[in-house]
Amino acid sequence: MAEENTKQRHYISTFVLAMMNVACVMSLRGLPMMAKEGLTMFFYLAFAALLFLVPVSLISAELASGWPQGGGVYRWVREAFGSRWGFTAIWLQWIQNVIWYPTVLAFAAGALSYFFINPALDTNKTFNIAVILIVYWGATFMNFRGMKTTGRLTTIGLLAGTIFPAVLIIALGILWIVTGNPVQLNTASGNFLPNFADFSSVAFLGGIVLLFAGMEVGAVHVRELRNPKVQYTKAVFLAMLIIVVVFVLGSLSVAVVIPEKSISLTAGIMQGFKELLDKFSMGWFLPIMGLLVAFGAVGGVIAWIAGPSKGLLATAKDGDLPPFLQYTNKHGVQTHILWIQGAIVTIISLVYLLMPTISSAFFILTALTAMLYIIMYILLYVSAIKLRYSQPDVHRTYKVPGGNFGMWIVAGIGMLAVVFAMIVGFFPPSQLTVGSPTFYVSFLIVGVIIFVGAPLIINGLKRPEWMPKENSQTEE
Numbered sequence: 015m016a017e018e019n020t021k022q023r024h025y026i027s028t029f030v031l032a033m034m035n036v037a038c039v040m041s042l043r044g045l046p047m048m049a050k051e052g053l054t055m056f057f058y059l060a061f062a063a064l065l066f067l068v069p070v071s072l073i074s075a076e077l078a079s080g081w082p083q084g085g086g087v088y089r090w091v092r093e094a095f096g097s098r099w100g101f102t103a104i105w106l107q108w109i110q111n112v113i114w115y116p117t118v119l120a121f122a123a124g125a126l127s128y129f130f131i132n133p134a135l136d137t138n139k140t141f142n143i144a145v146i147l148i149v150y151w152g153a154t155f156m157n158f159r160g161m162k163t164t165g166r167l168t169t170i171g172l173l174a175g176t177i178f179p180a181v182l183i184i185a186l187g188i189l190w191i192v193t194g195n196p197v198q199l200n201t202a203s204g205n206f207l208p209n210f211a212d213f214s215s216v217a218f219l220g221g222i223v224l225l226f227a228g229m230e231v232g233a234v235h236v237r238e239l240r241n242p243k244v245q246y247t248k249a250v251f252l253a254m255l256i257i258v259v260v261f262v263l264g265s266l267s268v269a270v271v272i273p274e275k276s277i278s279l280t281a282g283i284m285q286g287f288k289e290l291l292d293k294f295s296m297g298w299f300l301p302i303m304g305l306l307v308a309f310g311a312v313g314g315v316i317a318w319i320a321g322p323s324k325g326l327l328a329t330a331k332d333g334d335l336p337p338f339l340q341y342t343n344k345h346g347v348q349t350h351i352l353w354i355q356g357a358i359v360t361i362i363s364l365v366y367l368l369m370p371t372i373s374s375a376f377f378i379l380t381a382l383t384a385m386l387y388i389i390m391y392i393l394l395y396v397s398a399i400k401l402r403y404s405q406p407d408v409h410r411t412y413k414v415p416g417g418n419f420g421m422w423i424v425a426g427i428g429m430l431a432v433v434f435a436m437i438v439g440f441f442p443p444s445q446l447t448v449g450s451p452t453f454y455v456s457f458l459i460v461g462v463i464i465f466v467g468a469p470l471i472i473n474g475l476k477r478p479e480w481m482p483k484e485n486s487q488t489e490e
Contacts, residue, residue: 035253046282049268069428074233079411094397105469124281128304175310187267220439333481
C-alpha cells in the first residue's frame, strides 16, 4: 500500500516551484518607484533580495514542511505563541492586503488613463477613486460566485498584463539604448548608495521591500518536491534571479526614457511605454498596452480578494471571530468578511482626497502596508526560532542550514532588515511632495496602532460561544 501511494504521489519540479514563487511575488507596480531612485535602485534591490527575500523564503519552507496541515502564518505563529498571536499574524497578513488594494488599483487607473488617451486622468483624484471602487466592488461580487468564475481571468491577467508588458518594456528599453538614444538616468555621480545621513532619502526602502513579499505563500509546496533540501533552495534562488532581473531591467527601461522628477508612481510604466512606443513608431499600440497593464493589475486583485480572507475565515472557524464572520454562502465564499473588507477599502481610498498628489497618496498607503506586513514577518521570524526549541522533534522535510545557530543567523538578518526598513518608512520621502510631514507621520503611527491593536482587542473580547458547534465538542 505504501509503495502504491508513493507511485501515485505527484511531485513538482524545481522550475515549476520557482515559477509559482515568481507569480506570487512579481508585480509591475513597483517599477516606477525603483526607477525614481536612479542608480541607488541597485542597493535597494540587493537589500530586499538578500536580506529579506532569502531569509523569509528559507524560514517559511522549514515551517511549511514541519506543519503541512495548512493555515500558513496563522498555524506557525500559533504553534509558537498561542492563538492570540497566531490570530494577530493572520490578521496582519489580511489587513495589509486590504490596504494594498487601493494602491494596485491606482496603478491600474494610471494605466487606464492611457487607454482612454488622456494621461492627465492619472492625476485626477476623482478618476482614481472611481476606478478603485468600481473595479474593487466588481471583483468582490465576482468572487461571491467562487473561484471557478475568477480562475481563468487571473491566469490571463498574469500572462497578458504582467509577463507580456514586462518583456516588451525591457526589450524596447534595450533597443532604446543600443540605437544611441539619450539616456535620462543620471549616471554621472556613480553613486550606488543612498544618503544614510538623511533617512528621508531612503524612505522608499519599505515600499521596495514590500515588492518582494509573498514568498511564504509558495513555501506550502515544499513537501511536493522529491528532494526538498536541494530543490527548494534552487527554486528560491532561481525565482529571486528572475524577479531581480525583471525588476532591474524593467526599472531601467523607465529610468532611461523619463527624467527622475517626472516619473509618476502610478503611471510611470505607461510614461515609459509612451516614450518607447512613440520612438519606434508604435504609438498606436499605447492604448492597448494601457488596457493590458490595467487588466494585469485587476487580475491580481481578483485573485487576491478571496484568498487572504480565507485565512481569516479559518480563525473564525476556530472561534477567534464572532459567528457573523463565520458565514459562507452556497459557493463556500466568506461573504460577510468580504463585505467588511470592502468597507475598509472604500474608507481607505479616501486618502487619495487628503494627500496633495496621487503619487503621495499611493506611497503613504504603500508605506502603511509595508509596516503591517513587516510586523507579521517579525512574528514569523521569532516563531521559527521559538519552534526550534519548543518543538525540536517535529519532522521538518526542509530545515534552514546550520542547526539552531543557522536559524538565529538567518532569522536575525531578516529581522534587522525589516526593522530598519520600517524605521526609515516613518520619514517622509524626499522624492515626493507629501504635504505636512506631521500628517504623514501621524497617519502611519495611528494606522499601525489601529490595525495592530484591533486583533488584540478582538482576541480580548473572545467568547466561548464564538466556537462553532461542530468544533466545540473536540476543543480541549
